[in-house]
Amino acid sequence: MNRKVSNILIIKPGAIGDLLHMTPVIRALKGIYPDASITIMVSSRVTALLFADNPMVDEVVIFDKKGEQKTWGGVFKLWKRLRPKRFDLVLNYQRSNLKGWALVTAAFPCRVLVYHKTRGRVIHAIVDHLRPLARLGVDPERADRSLDFFPSQADTEYAERFVRENGLAGRRLVAFNPGTSSENKCWPIERYAELGDRLAARGVAVVVVGSRDEAPLAAAIRAGMKEQVYDLCGCSLGELAALLKHCEFLVTGDTGPMHIAAAVGTRNLALYGPISPVRSGPVGEGHRIVIHDELECCPCNSFKCSNKEFRLCMEKITVDEADKVATEMLAVKREVE
Secondary structure, X not given: OOOOOOEEEEEOOOOHHHHHOOHHHHHHHHHHOOOOEEEEEEOOHHHHHHHOOOOOOOEEEEOOOOOOOOOHHHXXXXXXXXXXXXXXXXXXXXXXXXXXXXXXHHHXXXXXXXXXXXXXXXXXXXXXXXXXXXXXXXXXXXXXOOOOOOOOHHHHHHHHHHHHHOOOOOOOEEEEEOOOOOHHHOOOHHHHHHHHHHHHHOOOEEEEOOOHHHHHHHHHHHHHOOXXXXXXXXXXXHHHHHHHOOOOEEEEOOOHHHHXXXXXXXXXXXXXXXXXXXXXXXXXXXXXXXXXXXXXOXXXXXXXOOOOOOOHHHHOOOHHHHHHHHHHHHOOOOOOO
């Protein structure tokens, strides 16, 4: 039997996908301790938005190792903020970070569960993140792996306004997300443009999404397309999530918006190369993965391409190949909420 736990702290600085992979952990903790308060510690104001409207998360704390917590003085200031909260249980997903461990001590005396990445075999990151909860009686292999993202009412209204003002109501909408965190995970921009023209010629509305920094990618797709394309680079994560709920599917590389789409029930046409989808693939129904794992080097699970033909695994994915899968996905109409 689990002892009474009233206040839980999860330490998980990370990228968008990493944090959305924590939502099954949060849900499992709520199942064990339904009355407990849950605080999650993330690394930026942007990723904090992933939990802003999550009803299972009571507080989001920012641990910015490159900003306010760059110095030990900043760490101690955050330590003093955490200390009065009297956490009963801490889950530390940053075991190699000394500053993270210093913040764990703000909860002492408490129970601490530590994350250790599985070595020697590849398992999905969600299962890996659930493994520390085995000591609380959770079976990581059988636990619900679905992701959670809760767009706000304002986000929902933003997406509805976009659809209405652009005359897209009743049209089928497909989103493109051309950017990723690493160049060698990207599909060539000119191929997005060609695929976009093929879809648009069939009456599908194409919208390009991404961060503000990825606006040049959207501009290149617009320049390369003969048909109309909509550019929503720079919208917030919540606005993106709400928009994706209107989409049939998202064409994307291995990156955060792929997991946002999965979290709101939108299918992904995921173009994979260097990273194994067994570890990071989208969860849920209807997703399709295109990968040329017949190549000796694919997947290499590296963020640096050492192949003499740079990014060969992504270059091997043709427009015809992606279009064939897109056509099959369009044949199964998604019911938009």
